[in-house]
Amino acid sequence: MSLLPGMYTIHDTDTGRNLDMDGSPVGRVGTWVQNHTDGQKWYVKGYTRGSEYAIQNVATKQYIPTCMNGFDMPSVDESDAAAFHLECLEHGFEDIYLIKSMRTGFYLCHPNLKLRQNEGYTPVSFTERPTFKGCIWRFERIGDYAGAPLIPKTDQLALAPPILSTNDPSPRSSGRLYPDDAHLYTDMLFNMPRLPFTRDQRIAALDWARKLGATNVPTIESFDECERRLEAALGNN
Incomplete structure (x- = not known):
């Protein structure tokens, strides 16, 4: 089931912490305890073509990028925003998604790392292989407004989700991670x-x-x- 553009809070399903963007000069993306501030609210914005999304922070108006910068994930402006495909796990879990970067094919994850000292902050990162422990995010819709759809950059128009062969013996060949x-x-x-x-x-x-x-x-x-x-x-x- 496709996610409708709008305003959301995005929860780490393992710890219950929220995806957040701090007020530092680089606007680090990570998870913090829930505090109901605009830093923990996100516009999930659609693109004018395809089923990709950009994720913009309500407080800073900055976006989630496609890569890390050392230990941290700094925010970026619209020109460098990642285009994501939101993969719904199964029917019955419509608000639970994997967040996949269309440029790299990597998944946004919340690794079980120690909090940054005296900051209460856990950095998020990307991983090549999605797992149920660390890659599942729950989207809680809190508003309808997300702004105007974004126009894909030229290099994004050529990207498309990989098409799996119909004779692929993998249990994912039908789009499902499990046989039942x-x-x-x-x-x-x-x-x-x-x-x-x-x-x-x-x-x-x-x-x-x-x-x-x-x-x-x-x-x-x-x-x-x-x-x-x-x-x-x-x-x-």
């Missing part, structure tokens, strides 16, 4: 918390789900195999 919803929901249960479940905890959770009468509960063996195939598919991308 049962495996998706199980993975979110196991791996979305800050501390992933141990194998014994996973087995206990699956057994308890069956005792409660849940249907289509994966076996631990089938889930292990699903994880192996997913890791192999991501490793080949």
Whole structure:
């Protein structure tokens, strides 16, 4: 499901912290605890062609870039703004997205790094391989205004999302990360918390789900195999 342009707060799903842009001269992009300021509000702006978006901070009017500058991610003006494709995970999770740079193919992530000393700030970065631990963002719509659509730069017009072959054996060939919803929901249960479940905890959770009468509960063996195939598919991308 495509995201409608508008004003959003963007949440790190692992810690509940919010994507923010600070007031420093470079306008660093990172996550902070929720404070309801304009620095944690974002215009998700569409382009006049395609399904790409730019993400602009409400407070600074600066944009998220395509790359890092050392340890930090500095903000940029519109001419250097990244064009992103927002990949919705599955139906039923319409507000949960992966944020993919169309220029580099890398994903915006919130790595589990220590906070910057005395700043309460965790820098965001980009990663080549999306994971459920670190790359999932929740978009909370708080307003309809996002300004006028942006005109793509010349080099962006030539870029397009990669088209996977229909005979690709990867579970992502149909646009889905998992073969069925049962495996998706199980993975979110196991791996979305800050501390992933141990194998014994996973087995206990699956057994308890069956005792409660849940249907289509994966076996631990089938889930292990699903994880192996997913890791192999991501490793080949």
